[in-house]
Amino acid sequence: MNRTDALDMVRESISRVIPDADVGALGPDDAFRDMLEMDSLDFLSFVEVLSERSGIRIEDEDTPRLTTLAGCADFLVAHTQ
Amino acid sequence: MAEFTMPSLGADMDEGTLLEWLVAPGDPVHKGDPVAVVETAKSTIEVECFETGTMANLLVEPGTTVPVGTPLALIGPMAEKAGKPGRTKKPHKPRKPAKARKPEGPTEAEKVEGRRPVRPVPTEGEPSEPPSPPHVTVPVPVPVPTAARQPGRIEAVPLVRHLAEQSGIDLETLHGTGPGGRVTRTDVEEAAAARATARPPRVRATPLARRLAAELGVDLTTVTGTGRESAVRATDVRQAAPGPSAPARPSGATPVRPSAARPSAEGPLEDRSAAMRQAIAGLMTRANRDIPHYYLSTTVDMAAAMDWLHEHNRHSPVGERLLPAALLLKAAALAARNVPELNGFWTDDHFTAGEGVHLGVAVSLRGGGLVAPALHHADALALPQLMTALKDVVTRARTGRLRGSEVSDATLTVTNLGDQGVETIFGVIHPPQVALVGFGRVVDRPCAVNGLLGVRPVVTATLSADHRATDGAVGARYLTVVARLLQNPEHL
Amino acid sequence: MGGGRTHEEKTTYREAMREALREALRSDDRVFLMGEDVGRYGGCFGVSLGLLEEFGPERVRDTPLSESAFVGAGIGAALAGMRPIVEIMTVNFSLLALDQILNNAATLLHMSGGQLPVPLVIRMTTGAGRQLAAQHSHSLEGWYAHIPGIRVLAPATLEDARHMLAPALADPDPVLIFEHGSLYNVSGELRPPSEAMDLDHAAIRRAGTDISLITYGGSLPKALAAADELAAEGIRAEVIDLRALRPLDDAAITASVARTHRAVVIDEAWRTGSLAAEVSARIAEGSFYELDAPVERVCSAEVPIPYARRLEQAALPQTADIVAAAHRAVD
Numbered sequence: 001m002n003r004t005d006a007l008d009m010v011r012e013s014i015s016r017v018i019p020d021a022d023v024g025a026l027g028p029d030d031a032f033r034d035m036l037e038m039d040s041l042d043f044l045s046f047v048e049v050l051s052e053r054s055g056i057r058i059e060d061e062d063t064p065r066l067t068t069l070a071g072c073a074d075f076l077v078a079h080t081q
Numbered sequence: 082m083a084e085f086t087m088p089s090l091g092a093d094m095d096e097g098t099l100l101e102w103l104v105a106p107g108d109p110v111h112k113g114d115p116v117a118v119v120e121t122a123k124s125t126i127e128v129e130c131f132e133t134g135t136m137a138n139l140l141v142e143p144g145t146t147v148p149v150g151t152p153l154a155l156i157g158p159m160a161e162k163a164g165k166p167g168r169t170k171k172p173h174k175p176r177k178p179a180k181a182r183k184p185e186g187p188t189e190a191e192k193v194e195g196r197r198p199v200r201p202v203p204t205e206g207e208p209s210e211p212p213s214p215p216h217v218t219v220p221v222p223v224p225v226p227t228a229a230r231q232p233g234r235i236e237a238v239p240l241v242r243h244l245a246e247q248s249g250i251d252l253e254t255l256h257g258t259g260p261g262g263r264v265t266r267t268d269v270e271e272a273a274a275a276r277a278t279a280r281p282p283r284v285r286a287t288p289l290a291r292r293l294a295a296e297l298g299v300d301l302t303t304v305t306g307t308g309r310e311s312a313v314r315a316t317d318v319r320q321a322a323p324g325p326s327a328p329a330r331p332s333g334a335t336p337v338r339p340s341a342a343r344p345s346a347e348g349p350l351e352d353r354s355a356a357m358r359q360a361i362a363g364l365m366t367r368a369n370r371d372i373p374h375y376y377l378s379t380t381v382d383m384a385a386a387m388d389w390l391h392e393h394n395r396h397s398p399v400g401e402r403l404l405p406a407a408l409l410l411k412a413a414a415l416a417a418r419n420v421p422e423l424n425g426f427w428t429d430d431h432f433t434a435g436e437g438v439h440l441g442v443a444v445s446l447r448g449g450g451l452v453a454p455a456l457h458h459a460d461a462l463a464l465p466q467l468m469t470a471l472k473d474v475v476t477r478a479r480t481g482r483l484r485g486s487e488v489s490d491a492t493l494t495v496t497n498l499g500d501q502g503v504e505t506i507f508g509v510i511h512p513p514q515v516a517l518v519g520f521g522r523v524v525d526r527p528c529a530v531n532g533l534l535g536v537r538p539v540v541t542a543t544l545s546a547d548h549r550a551t552d553g554a555v556g557a558r559y560l561t562v563v564a565r566l567l568q569n570p571e572h573l
Numbered sequence: 574m575g576g577g578r579t580h581e582e583k584t585t586y587r588e589a590m591r592e593a594l595r596e597a598l599r600s601d602d603r604v605f606l607m608g609e610d611v612g613r614y615g616g617c618f619g620v621s622l623g624l625l626e627e628f629g630p631e632r633v634r635d636t637p638l639s640e641s642a643f644v645g646a647g648i649g650a651a652l653a654g655m656r657p658i659v660e661i662m663t664v665n666f667s668l669l670a671l672d673q674i675l676n677n678a679a680t681l682l683h684m685s686g687g688q689l690p691v692p693l694v695i696r697m698t699t700g701a702g703r704q705l706a707a708q709h710s711h712s713l714e715g716w717y718a719h720i721p722g723i724r725v726l727a728p729a730t731l732e733d734a735r736h737m738l739a740p741a742l743a744d745p746d747p748v749l750i751f752e753h754g755s756l757y758n759v760s761g762e763l764r765p766p767s768e769a770m771d772l773d774h775a776a777i778r779r780a781g782t783d784i785s786l787i788t789y790g791g792s793l794p795k796a797l798a799a800a801d802e803l804a805a806e807g808i809r810a811e812v813i814d815l816r817a818l819r820p821l822d823d824a825a826i827t828a829s830v831a832r833t834h835r836a837v838v839i840d841e842a843w844r845t846g847s848l849a850a851e852v853s854a855r856i857a858e859g860s861f862y863e864l865d866a867p868v869e870r871v872c873s874a875e876v877p878i879p880y881a882r883r884l885e886q887a888a889l890p891q892t893a894d895i896v897a898a899a900h901r902a903v904d
Contacts, residue, residue, distance in 0.1 A: 018447070020447065037447070039445075039500035039501075040404045040405075040406060040500050041404065041406075041471070041472060041475050044402060044404060045472075047399060048399045048400055051399045052399070057399070058399060059394075059395065060391055060394050060395070060402070061391075287864055287865045287866060288861045288862050288863070288864045288865075289834050289862060289863050289864055289865040290865060291862075292862040292863075308865075308866065309866070309867075309901070314865050314866070315834060315865045316865075
């Protein structure tokens with residue numbers, strides 16, 4: 001998976017969980033969890049969707065790296081190579 | 082002769098009810114003997130006497146409520162021989178307002194000395210004193226001391242009688258301070274003044290405001306009037322009343338129209354969120370006004386729970402993972418089953434226990450506002466089920482598709498603001514529930530562990546509870562149970 | 574009639590009253606009009622102008638200056654089966670006929686055990702505002718409203734001026750109609766009679782929710798003007814025209830106060846013992862638990878009505894006074 005695809009996938013996953021979210025406005029290094037006021041349930045759903053789409057098993061321990069678009073994309077790119 | 086008076090059994094005690102005499106007139110009593118049972122607003126207490134002597138007269142009948150400091154009985158000197166009871170003195174007339182007395186009972190020194198009777202005790206053989214019935218030493222049925230007070234025996238000059246009549250004071254209720262126990266003009270005037278100050282001032286309110294206040298259950302004394310000369314008007318009462326949507330038996334959650342699938346279909350989003358704001362405002366205003374909250378807090382070690390959680394999640398598909406919230410909710414629900422005094426409703430001045438533990442879960446909505454739908458029988462749900470139910474109800478709360486039972490059935494609400502990074506929550510109870518449990522964020526903190534300093538994940542668990550329904554001890558028991566349950570996550 | 578009239582036509586209160594008289598004289602041979610100067614002079618306020626020419630001296634009769642005599646004659650005529658309309662120049666002069674009205678007209682039906690109805694209509698001018706000074710300007714209709722056995726009307730609109738006379742004549746009891754002197758020149762489009770054109774009901778002249786302005790007769794235009802001013806400030810005043818001062822329409826008063834919870838009673842009479850006092854008392858009795866402010870009254874100063882224009886205006890209830898009273902109740 002290249003980085004562009006990964007970013008798209010992250011944005012789509014966020015949109016699935018929070019349909020009203022303006023994902024286009026999120027910068028790559030913005031802490032989207034805080035900006036979108038995602039609670040732990042939202043975040044869990046996001047992880048679930050992302051895991052489902054990418055086919056990557058995401059552990060609890062991985063989640064601290066998934067707080068920004070860039071972090072998520074890096075994670076996806078790293079785990080699909 | 083010493084007086085045995087209604088003691089002050091707490092800073093907030095103004096009066097007590099004499100339930101029972103444990104002694105009879107003529108009985109010898111010793112310092113420290115329980116002589117009477119008194120019921121206060123809080124409890125029933127055996128009261129000891131601080132004199133050694135003979136119980137002379139019982140002045141107050143069982144069942145009578147009197148102010149703190151009111152003489153309940155007279156204790157005479159120890160009878161040298163049984164059978165020589167001596168003469169009893171003319172009974173004191175009790176009920177003198179206790180204003181002269183200290184609120185916190187007599188000091189030990191005073192008690193030992195005995196109180197000097199306010200009124201001179203007539204000496205034996207005083208001619209003006211009609212003979213009292215001689216005392217019997219054998220146990221007698223509980224005497225009726227008030228019967229001794231014959232109407233018409235009150236001594237008072239006509240002016241004093243006239244004054245008493247005019248001020249509506251019953252002379253019989255007065256304690257005469259004049260010569261020979263006569264009721265004086267000052268006695269009457271003081272009693273009248275005391276009564277005048279005791280009466281709360283009449284609230285200035287319009288007739289409509291008064292009527293509305295009665296209908297809406299608003300206490301006019303708590304309302305600020307905006308009318309002429311600060312008269313309370315209808316508007317003031319309506320503002321002070323709970324929101325217009327608050328039904329007679331308030332539902333357990335702020336109203337969400339269950340059918341409102343999409344906000345856009347129901348009109349502007351702003352209208353809905355304004356309406357919800359108003360509903361929350363009404364409910365919370367009422368909660369804070371009507372419920373005397375008490376707050377407790379404790380720090381719970383979450384090491385075992387978090388370890389168990391990570392272990393569980395490591396072996397579960399992403400879709401079956403648990404959040405710390407699931408454990409906290411389960412613990413809160415089980416604890417509510419253990420401490421049922423906090424699980425239910427306060428209505429019509431009494432507590433009704435909830436049938437089952439239906440845990441209200443505070444869910445903040447994205448457009449603003451809050452609902453607290455219930456997880457039915459949360460104490461009986463296994464963790465995966467509870468997690469599923471939680472996800473489901475939160476999703477539906479946010480899409481406005483809650484069921485009626487979910488918004489009205491909650492017996493105890495849990496709020497978990499940990500996701501916002503908050504550590505401690507002292508919430509407002511959701512009427513008519515009697516408690517609100519708060520969990521903050523699970524954070525790593527330095528802790529003393531086995532005598533060493535260690536870093537442990539901890540969570541602050543708080544309880545806001547209704548002091549009308551429970552006392553702090555019950556609340557403390559609840560938090561203790563929560564903490565204990567979280568140490569054994571595998572049993573949750 | 575009514576239906577044939579074109580609606581754009583303007584008419585005055587005076588003309589409406591004259592039209593009512595004309596209709597009455599035309600439609601019933603028993604009807605006749607009598608009073609001081611009603612014939613050749615056309616009425617002191619010009620109400621009956623032209624009727625003498627149209628109906629002749631038998632039916633439009635000038636009388637000597639003796640209120641007691643011609644009111645008594647009217648009572649006699651009514652007892653004898655006629656339908657007299659007696660005009661008294663002003664309410665101040667009606668006091669000379671008070672004995673006839675109170676002791677005869679109002680009592681005969683009762684004292685005869687129902688045998689002697691007195692189907693008499695007495696019209697008179699009331700009120701101040703035209704510099705007629707202290708012997709021609711008072712508002713004593715409240716005194717008449719005190720008397721059981723008679724009906725007291727106060728038409729305040731063109732429609733009531735035009736349409737109250739016929740039911741008054743049809744009423745078996747004596748009916749007193751008070752025409753406020755300041756209303757005669759009021760002009761406007763005369764609307765066809767609505768179904769509420771009876772003698773029993775008050776009328777809501779303007780609907781509102783914030784305060785009730787309760788009035789009648791010559792004070793109605795002032796109350797409506799006050800309602801306009803209040804509306805500009807966002808206060809929606811309801812204006813109740815009592816129309817009948819006896820019997821009072823309690824239901825209308827109660828219903829209005831139930832809507833607004835505040836009331837101002839406007840009455841050009843003196844405050845003490847006035848009709849305004851009666852209305853206030855009834856609100857206190859019947860609507861106490863609806864009241865969100867004390868009832869306000871706007872009445873005339875308790876002086877003989879002055880002649881000097883400024884003093885006269887100062888003595889009378891004015892729109893500004895009504896607005897101020899409304900503010901006291903609402904603010």
